[in-house]
Amino acid sequence: MDRPDLYQIFYVSRSLASREQVHDIVANARTLNARRQLTGSLLYTGGHFAQLIEGPAVSLAETMVAIAADHRHDTVRTLVKGRLAARRYGEAQMAYTEAPGANELIANLLGTRRVNTRRAQRVLDLMFKP
Ligand SMILES: Cc1cc2nc3c(=O)[nH]c(=O)nc-3n(C[C@H](O)[C@H](O)[C@H](O)COP(=O)(O)O)c2cc1C
Known part of the structure; x- marks a missing residue:
């Protein structure tokens, strides 16, 4: 059952990680998140990350x-x-998705002064596995 204090954060960032480091991040996140009742999805383009995390505040x-x-x-x-x-x-x-094709999309989201919600939604759509 989900708790009433359920929150989410969706962010994008520029990667400074090697591919090996990304695999470490995912493996560690799975262990740590399980302990903290966190769930979510990480998308990696090769140059950028997008991550949605959800759980108790x-x-x-x-x-x-x-x-x-x-x-x-x-x-x-x-x-x-x-x-x-x-x-x-x-x-x-x-969850983990590799999406090299989304690199420009995330670069754009980082480069503009105002958040483009349509672009943000496109990234979320790539991460969402029903
Ligand atoms: C792109 C990215 C995504 C990450 N996602 C998670 C995550 O979902 N859960 C998590 O516990 N740590 C995640 N980490 C790792 C944390 O930054 C940190 O190394 C980890 O929580 C251990 O923190 P501590 O050394 O302060 O205990 C992520 C790191 C990066 C760069």
């Missing part, structure tokens, strides 16, 4: 502080943040 906030300080990426830009009625990734501690 405190776990989510603590993990997001660690993620934002992680030197394997920079220019972390939060696109969506807020309360969530139900988990979208109820079963996945961290």
Whole structure:
């Protein structure tokens, strides 16, 4: 059952990680997220990340502080943040998608002053596995 205090964060960032480091990130995230009741999805284009994480407010906030300080990426830009009625990734501690074709799309989301919600939604659509 989902709890009433269910929140989500969706951000994009520029990768500074090697492919090997990305696989480490995913493996560790799956273990750590399971302990903290977090679920979500990570998309990697080769040059950028997009990640949606959902879970209880405190776990989510603590993990997001660690993620934002992680030197394997920079220019972390939060696109969506807020309360969530139900988990979208109820079963996945961290789903993982490689999408080289989405590199420009995320670069664009990082490069503009205002968030383009249509582009943000396109990235989410690429990550969502029904
Ligand atoms: C793109 C990216 C995504 C990450 N996703 C997660 C995640 O979902 N859960 C998690 O616990 N750590 C994630 N991390 C790793 C954290 O930044 C951090 O290394 C980890 O939470 C351990 O934190 P600690 O060393 O402060 O205990 C991610 C890192 C990067 C660069």
